[in-house]
Amino acid sequence: MEAPTALKKLASNYNVHLYHNDRKFYRKYTNKVEIHLSRKDRTDWGLIHNLRVQAHDLGDRVRRERWTLNYYTNSLDTIEDIISQANEDGSRVFQILWFPPDVEKNIILRQNPVEWKWGVKVAHGTSKERLKEFVERNKQNVNLDRAAKHELYPEPSHYRVTRPYTWGYCLFRFKDEDLKNYFVFSFAESVMQETTYLQRSEVQNEQ
Numbered sequence: 001m002e003a004p005t006a007l008k009k010l011a012s013n014y015n016v017h018l019y020h021n022d023r024k025f026y027r028k029y030t031n032k033v034e035i036h037l038s039r040k041d042r043t044d045w046g047l048i049h050n051l052r053v054q055a056h057d058l059g060d061r062v063r064r065e066r067w068t069l070n071y072y073t074n075s076l077d078t079i080e081d082i083i084s085q086a087n088e089d090g091s092r093v094f095q096i097l098w099f100p101p102d103v104e105k106n107i108i109l110r111q112n113p114v115e116w117k118w119g120v121k122v123a124h125g126t127s128k129e130r131l132k133e134f135v136e137r138n139k140q141n142v143n144l145d146r147a148a149k150h151e152l153y154p155e156p157s158h159y160r161v162t163r164p165y166t167w168g169y170c171l172f173r174f175k176d177e178d179l180k181n182y183f184v185f186s187f188a189e190s191v192m193q194e195t196t197y198l199q200r201s202e203v204q205n206e207q
Contacts, residue, residue, distance in 0.1 A: 017095035027105040029072035032097040038090035047089045116173035118180040119195040126166045126190040143173035
């Protein structure tokens with residue numbers, strides 16, 4: 001899958017690494033700009049302050065992780081402006097991660113063929129008895145993530161075994177869309193998010 005031509009040109013002009021991501025950032029942004037901060041920029045003033053204000057004004061998002069500042073945006077003009085600001089301040093944009101702008105926010109892309117194509121995230125506080133009954137009836141057609149397994153099939157000594165409701169979020173994957181829809185209908189009050197997993201080759205990125 002090729003990055004949009006304008007984005008590739010921008011990354012090339014500034015000698016910035018460009019990589020694809022498997023999903024939209026925060027289910028909203030198509031680009032993440034990773035800035036490695038210079039020593040003088042490691043306070044909450046200067047470049048960090050300026051980019052936080054800019055993100056607030058433009059509806060973008062900023063997240064700091066120690067000496068790295070991640071800026072999330074959908075605008076190529078903003079990316080170029082960030083690179084210029086970072087260079088002028090002695091910091092450096094190390095890489096840009098991108099996701100196809102025409103692909104919906106509930107899509108996650110995989111390199112290999114996908115067996116469990118549909119996913120449903122269930123909120124905490126859901127009846128474990130009801131969930132387990134559903135899973136037991138459809139064992140061959142439901143895949144549980146680690147959290148769901150831990151909630152429904154805990155070690156006998158674990159304290160969560162006494163809780164009637166889930167403690168955390170759980171993800172259930174399905175091969176069949178009809179069964180996924182039935183699960184969503186059955187647990188509608190607890191469904192937080194639906195996701196579709198696609199192989200990259202299934203997605204045509206219009207540039």
